[in-house]
Amino acid sequence: MDFEDVATDLKTVDEQGLSLVSKLANLQLTIEQRIAQLEEDLKQAKRDLREIAEEQLPSAMAEHSISELVLEDGSRVSVGKFYSASISKDKADEAFIWLIDNDFGDLIKNQVATTFVRGQEEQAKQFADDLIHRGMAVNTKKWVEPMTLKAFVKDQFEQGNNVPADLFGLYIGEKTKISKAKKG
Numbered sequence: 001m002d003f004e005d006v007a008t009d010l011k012t013v014d015e016q017g018l019s020l021v022s023k024l025a026n027l028q029l030t031i032e033q034r035i036a037q038l039e040e041d042l043k044q045a046k047r048d049l050r051e052i053a054e055e056q057l058p059s060a061m062a063e064h065s066i067s068e069l070v071l072e073d074g075s076r077v078s079v080g081k082f083y084s085a086s087i088s089k090d091k092a093d094e095a096f097i098w099l100i101d102n103d104f105g106d107l108i109k110n111q112v113a114t115t116f117v118r119g120q121e122e123q124a125k126q127f128a129d130d131l132i133h134r135g136m137a138v139n140t141k142k143w144v145e146p147m148t149l150k151a152f153v154k155d156q157f158e159q160g161n162n163v164p165a166d167l168f169g170l171y172i173g174e175k176t177k178i179s180k181a182k183k184g
Contacts, residue, residue: 058174074181086169
């Protein structure tokens with residue numbers, strides 16, 4: 001197909017076709033904007049929920065010496081501790097040293113990875129034995145699984161052991177839990 005054929009094809013696009021394409025493009029834009037707004041609304045709703053569940057409701061219950069409450073529909077509201085922990089990149093080396101020095105080094109995971117291109121299948125098979133000798137670039141990653149870290153911190157605190165809060169981004173708070181009434 002040459003330029004003249006393309007030009008002729010473009011001339012055959014009628015007003016109705018352009019109108020449909022224009023409407024669909026505008027509909028796409030409208031839907032994209034709606035999705036962006038819904039995502040922002042969801043983020044705000046999550047912030048609002050966290051504010052109520054982790055601050056306002058636990059404080060109100062503590063202020064009125066209420067540890068558990070049964071609502072009219074049978075749902076139970078209770079307050080319990082929750083633990084949050086994370087290791088920031090700038091504290092990672094120090095946190096890993098602390099874990100190792102305190103006999104918790106088995107929480108640390110290590111990952112070594114490299115990328116092979118097509119034609120390097122044989123080198124990929126020999127990766128474990130001779131990667132360093134071949135001089136290939138290696139990416140490494142060292143981490144503690146977030147849920148493992150959270151469980152570890154909770155366990156240590158409940159046993160009365162001290163864990164450096166600054167190394168593990170530690171936050172301990174109270175959070176309400178609402179258990180729906182069982183139907184039936």
